[in-house]
Amino acid sequence: MSKVIQNGRIVSSDWQIVTVAEGEEAAAVAIPAGRVIVPLAAWLARRDELAARGDVGVWFASNEGPEALAADIARMPVIAVNFPKFVDGRGYSTAVLLRTRYGYTGQLIAFGDVLRQQFNYLSRCGFDTLQPREGRYSDAELDAAVANLNDYTEPYQASVLHPQPMFRRIARAGAKA
Amino acid sequence: MYRYDAYDQKLVDERVAQFRDQMRRHLAGELSDDEFRPVRLQNGLYIQRHAPMYRISIPYGHLASRQLRKLAYLARTYDKGYVHFTTRQNVQFNWSPLEVIPEMCAELAKVEMHSIQTSGNCIRNFTSDPFAGVAGDEHIDPRPWAEILRQWATFHPEFAYLPRKFKIAVNGATEDRAVIQVHDIGLDLKKNEAGEIGFRILVGGGLGRTPIIGREIESFIPWQHIITYCEAILRVYNRYGRRDNSFKARIKILVSALGIDEFRWQVREEWAHIKDGPNTLTVEEVHRVADFFEDPSYENLLADDAGYHHHIAEDLAFASWVKRNVRAHKKPGYASAVLSLKKPGVAPGDITSDQLDLVADWADRFSFGEARVTHEQNLVLADVKQSELFTLWQLARKAGLATPNIGLLTDIICCPGGDFCSLANAKSIPIAAAIQERFDDLDYLHDIGDIEINISGCMNACGHHHVGHIGILGVDKNGEEWYQVTIGGSQGNSAAIGKVIGPSFARAEMADVISEIIETYIEERHEDELFIDTVRRIGLEPFKARVYAERQPHKKVANV
Numbered sequence: 001m002s003k004v005i006q007n008g009r010i011v012s013s014d015w016q017i018v019t020v021a022e023g024e025e026a027a028a029v030a031i032p033a034g035r036v037i038v039p040l041a042a043w044l045a046r047r048d049e050l051a052a053r054g055d056v057g058v059w060f061a062s063n064e065g066p067e068a069l070a071a072d073i074a075r076m077p078v079i080a081v082n083f084p085k086f087v088d089g090r091g092y093s094t095a096v097l098l099r100t101r102y103g104y105t106g107q108l109i110a111f112g113d114v115l116r117q118q119f120n121y122l123s124r125c126g127f128d129t130l131q132p133r134e135g136r137y138s139d140a141e142l143d144a145a146v147a148n149l150n151d152y153t154e155p156y157q158a159s160v161l162h163p164q165p166m167f168r169r170i171a172r173a174g175a176k177a
Numbered sequence: 178m179y180r181y182d183a184y185d186q187k188l189v190d191e192r193v194a195q196f197r198d199q200m201r202r203h204l205a206g207e208l209s210d211d212e213f214r215p216v217r218l219q220n221g222l223y224i225q226r227h228a229p230m231y232r233i234s235i236p237y238g239h240l241a242s243r244q245l246r247k248l249a250y251l252a253r254t255y256d257k258g259y260v261h262f263t264t265r266q267n268v269q270f271n272w273s274p275l276e277v278i279p280e281m282c283a284e285l286a287k288v289e290m291h292s293i294q295t296s297g298n299c300i301r302n303f304t305s306d307p308f309a310g311v312a313g314d315e316h317i318d319p320r321p322w323a324e325i326l327r328q329w330a331t332f333h334p335e336f337a338y339l340p341r342k343f344k345i346a347v348n349g350a351t352e353d354r355a356v357i358q359v360h361d362i363g364l365d366l367k368k369n370e371a372g373e374i375g376f377r378i379l380v381g382g383g384l385g386r387t388p389i390i391g392r393e394i395e396s397f398i399p400w401q402h403i404i405t406y407c408e409a410i411l412r413v414y415n416r417y418g419r420r421d422n423s424f425k426a427r428i429k430i431l432v433s434a435l436g437i438d439e440f441r442w443q444v445r446e447e448w449a450h451i452k453d454g455p456n457t458l459t460v461e462e463v464h465r466v467a468d469f470f471e472d473p474s475y476e477n478l479l480a481d482d483a484g485y486h487h488h489i490a491e492d493l494a495f496a497s498w499v500k501r502n503v504r505a506h507k508k509p510g511y512a513s514a515v516l517s518l519k520k521p522g523v524a525p526g527d528i529t530s531d532q533l534d535l536v537a538d539w540a541d542r543f544s545f546g547e548a549r550v551t552h553e554q555n556l557v558l559a560d561v562k563q564s565e566l567f568t569l570w571q572l573a574r575k576a577g578l579a580t581p582n583i584g585l586l587t588d589i590i591c592c593p594g595g596d597f598c599s600l601a602n603a604k605s606i607p608i609a610a611a612i613q614e615r616f617d618d619l620d621y622l623h624d625i626g627d628i629e630i631n632i633s634g635c636m637n638a639c640g641h642h643h644v645g646h647i648g649i650l651g652v653d654k655n656g657e658e659w660y661q662v663t664i665g666g667s668q669g670n671s672a673a674i675g676k677v678i679g680p681s682f683a684r685a686e687m688a689d690v691i692s693e694i695i696e697t698y699i700e701e702r703h704e705d706e707l708f709i710d711t712v713r714r715i716g717l718e719p720f721k722a723r724v725y726a727e728r729q730p731h732k733k734v735a736n737v
Contacts, residue, residue, distance in 0.1 A: 065416065087215060087298065089338025093415050096335055101450055117199060117216050121334035141207070151195045154184055156328040158455045159335070165404075165455055166184060166328070167462035173182050175468035 003142060004109070004131040005119070008149055010142055013131065015078055017059060017111060018042070031056075037080045037109070040064050047072070059111070062090045066097050066104075073102045080109035081127070086118060092125045099126035099160040116141075120151040126160035178239055178547055179324050179469045181289045188332065189286045192293055196220050197279040204276060219299055219337065221292030222278055226599050231270040231278055232295040233285060237305035237323040237347070238266035238550040242537040245548060247288045249533035251281055260533070262518060262526040264590055264641055265344070266304050266550040267295055271597050293331060298339045298426075300330035300411070304346045306354040307551040310470060311559045313507045317366040317374055319349035321467040322403070325458065326364075329404050336411045340418035341426035343411070344383075351670075356552060358382050358672035359644060361428045362410060363391045364403070375399045380410060380440070381432030384638035388674045389429045392437040394444065400463065402448075404456040409448035413440070473545040473560060478510025482563035497619065498570050498581040510563050516556040516573055517580040517588065521613035524606045525591040526554030528578075535576050543569050552641075553590055553629075555583065585622045586630060586695070587613045590641055594634030594651065595658070601634030603651025603658035608632055608687050615688040616695075625695060628708040629668070644668045646709045647694060648675045649687070660687055664694065664720055665712045678721050682728075690724055697723045 001012040017037045020026045027045035031038055037057040043050055050056040057078035058069060066073060073079070079098060081091040091110065098104040110122050111131040119130055137145060158165040166172070181189070199216050202208040208216070217223075221232035233248075240248075248268060252260050255273045262268050273281060285291055294301055303323040310318050326345065330336070336343070346355040349366040357363025363379035375397045382391025398406050410428075419425045432440045489496045504513040516536060518526050528536075536556060540548045543565050544558035551557060556578075561569060573579035582588045589612065592598065594605030609632055616622055631645025635652075642648035648663035659681040666675030682690050695708075697720050702711045712720070 086212070087338050088420060089298075089336070090416055090420075092335045092338070093412055096412075115212060117195075117212075118337075121332075121337055124334035148195075152188060152191050152332055154187060155332055155334070156188070157333050163455060167459060167465075168455060170184065172184060172465060174465040175180065175471070 002131055002134060003139075004129050005142070005146060005149070006107075006129045008146060010146065013109075013129070015057065015080075015109070017080060035077075037078060040068060043072070044068065051075070057107075059109075060091070060094055062088045062094075065094055066102050070102065073098065073104050076104070076106055078107045078109065079104060080111055080131075083110060083112035083114055086113040086115050088113075092121065095122070095126040096160060116145040116148045119145060119148040123149050124155065124159040124161045178241055179236075179320075179466070185328075186286075186289070189289070189291050189293075192220075192291060192332075193279065193283045193286050196282055200276065200279045215297055215338070217278075218297035219294055220278070220282070221295035222275075223296060224599070225271070226595075226597055228272045229275050229278065230593075230597065231273050231281065231292065232263070233268050233270075233290060233292045234295045234302045235266050235268060235290075235550055236327050237303055237309070237320055238307050238552075239320070240540075240548045240550065241288070242540040242546045242548070244288045244290055245533050245537035245540065247284060247290065249530040249537070251284060252533070253530045255281055258531075259527055259529045261524070261593060262528065262550050262554045262556070264552050264554060264592070264639060265302055266307070266552055267302055268550070269593070271593070296342075297337075298341050298343075299337045300333060300339075300343045300345065302344075303327050303330070304344070304355055304360075304552060306348055306350055307549045307557050308354060308504065308513060308559065309349065310472070311506050311508075311511075311513055312350050312354075313505055314351040315349055315507070316351070316368065317349040318467070318470055319347040319355070319364075319366055320470045321463065322349075322364070322366065322376075322400075323347045324466050324469070325462065326403070326407065329407070329456075336415055339411070339415055340420045341423060341428075343414075343428065345407075353668075353670050353672075354552075356641070356644065356668045356672065358391045359384050359388070359641075359668070360391065362407065367397065369397055369399075373399060376403055376406075378406065381429040381437070383427050383429045384641060384643050385427065386424050386636045387427075387429060388638070388643040389433065390672055390674065391429075392432060394437065394441050401458050402452060404458060405451045405454060406444075406448055408451060408456060409444045412447055413443050417443075472508075475508045475511065475560070476562070478508075478562065478564075480509040482510055485563040485566055488567040492567075494574075494581075495567060495570055497623070498574075498579055499566065500623075501581045501583045501585060502579070503566060506560070508560075512561055512563055512566060513557055513559045514561050514566060514569055514573075515551070515583045516558065516578040517582055518555050518578070519582055519588045519613075520577050520580045521587060521617060522610065523577075524593075524596075525589050525609050528556070532576055532578060535572070536578070539569060539572060553583075553588060555588070581619070582622065584627045584629075586616050586625055586628050587622060588629075589613065590629070590631040590645065592633050592639035594632070594640075598634060598639075600637055601651060602636075602653035603634050603660065604684070605632040605634040605640060605649075605651055608649060608651075608660065608684065611684075611688040612691050615692060625699070626707055630691070631666070641668070642666070643674045644672060645675060646712070647691065652681055654681070658684055660684065662690060662694075662724075664717055665709070667709055676717055678717055679725055686728070693724050694720050 026041035059080035365377040379391035595601040633640035663675030
């Protein structure tokens with residue numbers, strides 16, 4: 001069970017993320033019983049078998065996008081996006097697309113190199129669950145990190161969390177105020 | 178000038194709090210160097226040769242007098258009493274200790290300034306025309322649009338970890354003074370036949386390792402859609418730009434690889450989904466922001482002030498300053514004065530705290546309390562009455578800020594180079610100094626006329642060497658500093674990338690090389706022909722022949 005921040009609270013996640021070892025075929029990876037999140041390639045290769053289970057979600061690598069999963073997105077019990085390195089920002093766009101274009105409303109997990117300084121941006125892009133790498137933060141650090149979700153309380157842009165930009169959200173005073 | 182409301186202020190204050198905590202955790206060992214790196218970069222903080230370099234944002238180059246005074250104060254208190262203005266209208270400190278940076282951040286926030294996104298792989302400071310609002314050839318004031326886009330880009334959650342840095346410039350005049358053709362996105366404000374405002378959009382321009390002139394992706398996008406269109410460009414880039422090699426990661430490489438037509442198709446495909454969405458701009462928002470940039474309360478003056486013309490006739494030195502450093506203004510009786518930061522012996526773009534305080538005083542006294550930074554690394558007082566130019570000149574001269582060399586050979590664009598920057602392959606400031614020393618005869622400089630020399634200490638091209646009429650690039654050869662020379666680059670409407678003239682030169686040769694190039698021009702030019710026009714007419718050959726005639730090309734070091 002991994003500790004994650006879900007909707008602003010620290011909880012234990014019983015979703016097991018099935019990763020692919022070096023040299024292993026994602027499509028052929030062993031998938032245990034129980035609540036699992038499998039690589040996109042595994043889902044695409046074994047869709048009928050996995051879809052029948054009802055407790056299988058999909059995770060996207062940073063170079064994968066929601067297009068490949070389009071038809072199945074609505075029925076996913078969970079979707080996750082891997083951040084192999086925190087400087088790889090493709091996952092932010094993946095989340096925005098899932099939320100705004102593919103209508104996904106279920107649990108959306110950011111995992112991998114997920115750091116405190118990104119929490120605010122990640123949640124504004126539509127991730128409701130943040131799963132830092134195992135052991136990256138002590139319990140005390142994780143407690144403190146919850147506050148980072150609110151680093152910016154009233155941002156300028158429209159985003160998943162703030163569907164309207166500031167100029168539509170708030171009546172702002174002008175030069176003559 | 179734009180003023181923060183409670184919401185702008187809160188965002189900047191929240192950034193200070195966040196960065197303070199990150200610095201604390203870094204110093205406590207909780208945030209590793211690797212993790213701290215993008216954090217500090219997106220706060221403008223580099224680790225440099227001698228100390229951290231701290232870069233502060235000056236949105237579209239506008240500064241209020243109280244902001245100038247704050248910079249002076251910070252330089253005095255936390256640095257060595259001077260600052261450096263950059264080619265992207267920003268300002269840099271070179272010697273501030275790491276641990277005081279959050280304190281400097283907090284001080285800046287008190288005067289509505291910040292260092293947000295001045296580095297890192299994110300959307301950087303928006304640059305624009307330093308003569309915005311006062312230039313006669315302006316059809317649309319670019320500043321409200323730059324401010325609207327600045328707000329859109331600030332803390333944009335989706336585009337903070339792009340493949341590489343992303344620079345946007347906005348122009349609204351006939352003559353492009355914002356170098357929009359060498360930006361990741363260049364925005365050119367225009368009106369269509371119906372008189373509606375919109376943007377011609379260029380994409381994929383840039384200098385650096387692979388200099389490319391931007392391509393036109395759209396000839397006209399109505400203003401309402403500028404945010405959604407930029408967002409579509411950024412999303413395509415964020416998803417598909419190369420991340421495997423940082424030298425190939427700028428959007429220009431993606432645009433070149435796909436071709437502009439395919440790239441345009443992908444952007445339009447993306448845009449179709451978000452066009453007319455919540456990010457569509459409203460008339461109310463545009464008016465709200467535009468109100469901040471209304472003309473100051475100009476007096477009704479005669480087009481020509483008699484006293485001013487009297488001083489020009491009587492005082493040769495003043496006349497020479499007016500000729501080079503004073504620009505026409507759209508309002509009769511007013512002018513814009515350029516304060517040169519290119520005094521020989523001073524690193525280009527550098528200014529001391531005492532000088533900054535004086536500029537602030539002059540801004541208050543002569544120019545509605547504002548100053549601007551040019552990408553050529555000078556300062557501008559944009560709204561000075563003709564009748565007060567003589568007084569301003571006397572004060573500026575006393576302060577060493579009235580070198581009459583704007584646009585002349587000694588008005589060199591120059592990056593900090595190997596003296597400060599850890600990326601540099603070679604020093605650039607000593608080259609600028611040697612050239613300025615060589616060309617110290619003002620009459621000769623005026624005779625040579627308009628010419629731009631740009632110097633970069635490495636191929637990151639902060640000194641914009643590719644678009645200099647003469648460009649100088651510092652290169653490293655087996656641990657030695659050498660300099661490659663290009664000719665024929667230019668900025669503005671006819672932007673062009675300069676061509677390399679041949680093998681590079683040792684530092685000691687550089688003043689001679691420039692002299693030989695200039696002598697060739699003097700011999701070859703037609704009457705009243707500018708350097709760049711002579712180069713375009715006769716090509717590189719005569720310059721090459723002259724420079725290399727007396728000089729054996731340096732033997733290539735044998736590969737062992």
